[in-house]
Amino acid sequence: MNLSLRWLTALALALVLVLVLGSGRAAPVEDPEDELLDLETDEDLDFNLYDTFDYNDLDQEIEAPAPEATVEEEDQSHEENPQTSTASNTLDSKAPDLFGPETGLGMPTCLLCVCLGGSVYCDDSDLEDIPPLPKDTTHFYGRFNKIERIKNTAFMNLNKLLSVDLTGNDISEIDAAAFGPLTLLQQLVLADNDVKMLPELPRSMRLIDLRNNKLKSSGIHLEVFKDMSELERLYLSDNDLDYIPTPLPLSLQVLHLQNNNIQSLHVETFCNSHDPTFIRPRLEDIRLDGNPLNIHLFAAAYSCLPRLPVGTP
Incomplete structure (x- = not known):
């Protein structure tokens, strides 16, 4: 079935x-x-794949230069970023003041030395002359170099300079008007040099340090300290002084004259013989040790002082 x-x-x-x-x-x-x-086997389909793409077109796209910004676009960019434009212009305008004029070594002072604010540090730099300093310099340190002379032009146009420290050089000559332009100068340190003569100094001085030089009494400008109403410290030890340079300002607090050739004191050296009530209360530190001087022989010269000088009895 x-x-x-x-x-x-x-x-x-x-x-x-x-x-x-x-x-x-x-x-x-x-x-x-x-x-x-x-x-x-169809001939219509026989083709080269690389022939279908034009690589020259690609090269042209890659190498095509970027369009330059127009003046309108640059103005618009400055308007959008005013701080950047202002900062750039400010830096360019302050660059010469920052680095100062070129020195004899062909380098700007603030590249040869160290500039921090208004202070210029040129210590131990093998300098043979004081380099040109920026106009805003307030403190100059040129210690331990080979400087032999301070010229009249050394500190020109430095109206803000307050202190100069040239310790440990070979300075034997100072031009007469070397410190004349420094109307605000307060501190001058020339310790450990070969200074024989001290020229006139500004009245604004507060500290003068000429320790360990070859300074003679005949080499000090007449009454050089008289009008320095703010002078507080005067260091003249280890020189060849044969008397104390007078008159001394009432502002003086420290006077170091040890290791000189001082042999006598005058009654007018510290006091006023015409005014028995005259007192010099600030001058408390006087060093006369190391001199051919017996301080006990000149008691009248100390009657106005708060403390006796240190010296050989």
Whole structure:
């Protein structure tokens, strides 16, 4: 029964196939391998992949220069960033003042030395002359160099200079007007040099240090300390002075004259013989030791002092 059903089904399918083939309407079935072969051998599809992309166009895009900013765009940039523009202009305008004029070594002073605010440090720099200093210099340190002379032009146009320290040089000559322009000078330190003569100094002095030089009494300008109403400390030890330079200002507090050649004192050296009530209350530190002087022989010279000098009895 089942076998007969299978044969009938197969026969029906065979009849349907015959009818279809006989109608002539069915499309021919192509071999897939033939279609692949035609694709590979078709001349229309024979091309070079690299020929389809123009690399010259890419090079032109990469090498094309960036457009320059117009004047309008630059003005707009300055308006958007005023602080940057102002800072740049300020730096350019202050650069010459910061570095100062060039020295004899061909370098700006503030590159050869160290400039911090108004202070210029040129210590131990093998200088043979005082270098040109920035106009805003207030304190100059030129210690331990090879400077032999202080010229009249050394401190010109330095109206703000308050102190000069030239300790440990070879200074033996100071021009007469070397310190004349320094109307605000308060401290002058020339210790450990070969100074023989001291020129006129500004009245604004507060401290003068000339220890360990070759200074003689004849080399000190006449009444050089008289008008220095603010002078407080005067160091003249280890020189060749044969008397105390007078008159001394009432502001003086410290006077060191040890290790000189002082042999006598005058009654007017510290006091006023015409005024027995005269007192010099500030001068409390006087050193006269190391001199060929017996301080006990000049008691009248100390009557106006708050304390006796230190010296050989």
